[in-house]
Amino acid sequence: xxxxxxxxxxxxxxxxxxxxxxxxxxxxxxxxxxxxxxxxxxxxxxxxxxxxxxxxxxxxxxxxxxxxxxxxxxxxxxxxxxxxxxxxxxxxxxxxxxxxxxxxxxx
Amino acid sequence: xxxxxxxxxxxxxxxxxxxxxxxxxxxxxxxxxxxxxxxxxxxxxxxxxxxxxxxxxxxxxxxxxxxxxxxxxxxxxxxxxxxxxxxxxxxxxxxxxxxxxxxxxxxxxxxxxxxxxxxxxxxxxxxx
Numbered sequence: 145x146x147x148x149x150x151x152x153x154x155x156x157x158x159x160x161x162x163x164x165x166x167x168x169x170x171x172x173x174x175x176x177x178x179x180x181x182x183x184x185x186x187x188x189x190x191x192x193x194x195x196x197x198x199x200x201x202x203x204x205x206x207x208x209x210x211x212x213x214x215x216x217x218x219x220x221x222x223x224x225x226x227x228x229x230x231x232x233x234x235x236x237x238x239x240x241x242x243x244x245x246x247x248x249x250x251x
Numbered sequence: 252x253x254x255x256x257x258x259x260x261x262x263x264x265x266x267x268x269x270x271x272x273x274x275x276x277x278x279x280x281x282x283x284x285x286x287x288x289x290x291x292x293x294x295x296x297x298x299x300x301x302x303x304x305x306x307x308x309x310x311x312x313x314x315x316x317x318x319x320x321x322x323x324x325x326x327x328x329x330x331x332x333x334x335x336x337x338x339x340x341x342x343x344x345x346x347x348x349x350x351x352x353x354x355x356x357x358x359x360x361x362x363x364x365x366x367x368x369x370x371x372x373x374x375x376x377x378x379x
Contacts, residue, residue, distance in 0.1 A: 234365060
C-alpha cells in the first residue's frame with residue numbers, strides 16, 4: 145500500500161500569511177488521485193480538494209492543490225482565522241490511505 | 252444532500268464485536284455514484300479508513316482489518332453497518348460514516364475515491 149507522509153507536523157503562522165503543506169507518497173500516485181481534508185477540533189473532516197487540484201463545493205479559492213507523482217502540496221494563500229486546523233491528505237485508487245496530518249496553528 | 256447518523260454501543264468489551272449502523276437521510280443509498288464508508292480516528296491520532304461498500308454489495312476493506320471486518324448495506328432501511336470482531340483497546344476510536352465518491356480508472360475499473368460528506372462520528376471505547 146502507498147504510505148503518505150505529511151510535513152511539517154506543525155506549521156505556526158499568522159493570519160494573512162501563506163501556508164504550504166506537503167504530502168509525499170511512498171510510490172507514484174497514478175491518475176492524480178489525491179484529496180485534502182480539513183478537520184477542526186470536535187468536528188468531522190471536511191473535503192477541500194480532490195483529484196489533486198479540484199476544489200470541493202463551497203471551498204474558497206484561497207485553497208489550492210498541486211502536484212503529481214509522489215509529491216503533492218496544499219497551499220492556503222492567505223490564512224483566515226477559521227483556517228487554523230489539522231489537514232490530512234488521502235490517496236485513493238488502488239487503495240485508500242491517509243497521511244498523518246499537519247496542524248496549522250496560530251503563531 | 253445525504254446526511255448521516257451513526258448509532259451503536261459506546262462501550263464494547265475486549266474480544267467482543269463492535270457493531271455500528273449509519274442511517275442515511277436526505278437521499279437514497281441506492282445511488283450508483285457512491286460507495287458508503289467507515290473511517291475511524293483513535294484519540295488524538297489521525298484518520299484510518301476501515302472499509303467501503305456499494306449498494307450493489309461490492310466491498311473494499313482495509314487489509315489490516317479485513318480478517319475481523321464485515322460491512323453490509325440494507326437498502327430497504329437506507330442504512331449501512333460495520334461489524335468488527337475480536338476488538339482490543341487499540342480499536343477505541345471515533346467512528347465516522349461517510350459518503351465516498353465512485354470513480355473509474357481504466358486500469359482498476361470502478362473504485363471508491365474521496366469522502367465528500369461525513370457523519371459527526373461516534374466514540375466507541377473498548378474496555379472491560
